[in-house]
Structures are given as C-alpha cells and as structure tokens.
Amino acid sequence: MTTLQPTKPPPAHADSALDSIRAKVLDGQRLTLDDGAVLYETPDLWTVIELADLVRRRMHGDRAYYNINRHLNYSNVCALSCKFCEFYRKRGEPGEYTRSIDYIKDEARKGIESGATEMHIVGGLHPHLPFSYYTDMLNALRETAPEIHLKAFTAVELVHLARIAKVYKRDDIKSGVRWVLKKLIDAGLGSLPGGGAEVFDDRVHKEAFKTKIGAHEWLDVHLVAHELGLNTNCTMLYGHVDQREERLRHMEILRRSQDQALHRLGYEGDPNAYIAKGIHESEEITAPAITLNREGIALPSPTLQRAATVRERLI
Numbered sequence: 001m002t003t004l005q006p007t008k009p010p011p012a013h014a015d016s017a018l019d020s021i022r023a024k025v026l027d028g029q030r031l032t033l034d035d036g037a038v039l040y041e042t043p044d045l046w047t048v049i050e051l052a053d054l055v056r057r058r059m060h061g062d063r064a065y066y067n068i069n070r071h072l073n074y075s076n077v078c079a080l081s082c083k084f085c086e087f088y089r090k091r092g093e094p095g096e097y098t099r100s101i102d103y104i105k106d107e108a109r110k111g112i113e114s115g116a117t118e119m120h121i122v123g124g125l126h127p128h129l130p131f132s133y134y135t136d137m138l139n140a141l142r143e144t145a146p147e148i149h150l151k152a153f154t155a156v157e158l159v160h161l162a163r164i165a166k167v168y169k170r171d172d173i174k175s176g177v178r179w180v181l182k183k184l185i186d187a188g189l190g191s192l193p194g195g196g197a198e199v200f201d202d203r204v205h206k207e208a209f210k211t212k213i214g215a216h217e218w219l220d221v222h223l224v225a226h227e228l229g230l231n232t233n234c235t236m237l238y239g240h241v242d243q244r245e246e247r248l249r250h251m252e253i254l255r256r257s258q259d260q261a262l263h264r265l266g267y268e269g270d271p272n273a274y275i276a277k278g279i280h281e282s283e284e285i286t287a288p289a290i291t292l293n294r295e296g297i298a299l300p301s302p303t304l305q306r307a308a309t310v311r312e313r314l315i
C-alpha cells in the first residue's frame, strides 16, 4: 500500500493569518466561526489542505472508505416548486414519471450486477402516492438485493410521508416522523441521505425554498433518525442566494447536530450547554463541545455497532 505524505506548502505562499488556526489544530481544539471566515479568505490553500489532512490522519490513519452507489429517483412529480429545482414536474407535464415496483426491482438487479453496495433513493413530494408505495418499494428492494444498503428519503420527503400517512402534527413533527421512520426501518431503510437542508438560514429559506421545511424541522427529523439508530448525512446546496456567513453558520449548526448524535453514542463532551436553547437558535458555543481529535474515535464501525444497539432498544 502506498503511504501518502502531506504536501508541504511553498514558504512563499504561507499565510500568517493561519498561524493561530494551525496552533489550535495541532492542539486538538475546536475551530470557531471566526476561524472559518479566515479559512474562507486565505489564499494559502496548501496550508488549509495540510491541516485538514492532519486531522483526517489523526482520526483515520491511512484508511479510506468508499462505496459503489446507484441513484434511484422513484418519481419526479412534486407538490412543491423550489426556485432552484430543475428536477420536478407537475402531473401531466412532459417528462413526468413515477417508477413501478417492478422497474425498481430491475434497477436493484442491475445495481448488483455492476457491483453496487448502496442505493441512494430520493424523489419529489408526490401528492397522490400512498404511504404503502414507499414501504413496498423498500421491501421489494430488500427482497431483490438483500446485500445492498438502502439510503433513502430526505427529511423533506419524510415530513411529506408523515402527512400522507396522516400522522403529521404541526406542533409535534417528531412523533409523526418517528412513526414513519419505524415503518421504513422495518421495511429495510438503512440510513438517510442529506438532501433538503440547502442552507440553514431563514433569509435563504424564504428566498429560495420557502414552501419546503426549514432548518428547525430538518434538524428534528435527523435527530429522530439518530435516536432510532440511523446514520444520516447533510448536503449543503450553496452558491445561489446564500452569503459566506450563512454557509459558515450552516456548518456550525450542523456541527452542533453532530455533537448531539455523537453524545448519544457515548462520546465525551458537553453539548447540552447550547442544546438547552435549541441547536439552531443559540449563538456561539459557551462550553466545550465534542472535538473529534483522537485516533480511535473515528467512525464508522463502533458507531454502527452502538447504533444497532440503540435501535434495538428503541424499537
């Protein structure tokens, strides 16, 4: 196996504004929003890469993980019309489609033949498909391709499914989503994809995707998924109406959500200092939270084992 070595930055490109950040990284400290702004501004990309690689190696050594992934979009029919979206169609529009369960099974077979280890399954918010369509889809995939991991349904879709299943409560989103997730886990759901988060910011939400769930709901859905033992991720759709500060704030909010999830899995730290006020509402962190700065604390296998235990306990 080839061992990669960090590339040393040419001295002429070194940016002294990164010195304090380097010291924090070497000391295993958590970076702040102001540090994030410096990282965005610096022209010294080599040092940023070197420091990021240092943290990665500290956590994972020379290990790297990948999977062979197949995307399945079960339908592009959507009740919403987000400003930036070219994917959705209204019913009856040219290009509209909704896949049958047989079509979906064929996709799974093709995935296996080409070595896929995971299916990434998302679609529009179809106004008329029954809830049973989604559980049937997962059951069919599990039956056809039991070895494939099923990563399916964004937080936005899950809230929509709670509405379809008539378990949605405006003042208690979590209980409806918990009901939906338990049914989907029973049918074979393995984890959640990270779509629908866009940028966690009220202004951006109002301007670009105001009819979709906001940060508060998105984070609640992922919180419930974590409680049920699912791993989830988050994608940031940026570069439209968002500003740099809003992207930084998004990453900070996301890091708090990660703190909560890791704390539940037994990692040390004190995220409750701000969780008491709500992840997305409180300002700067007032107490040290979880810093991933030690070898052996890395994902994924200990997390998966613990997650399985948590899931067993809760379901």
Ligand code: SF4
Binding pocket: 078, 079, 080, 081, 082, 085, 086, 087, 088, 123, 124, 125, 156, 212
């Ligand atoms: S909810 Fe998703 S599919 Fe529907 S319009 Fe918005 S981004 Fe597109």
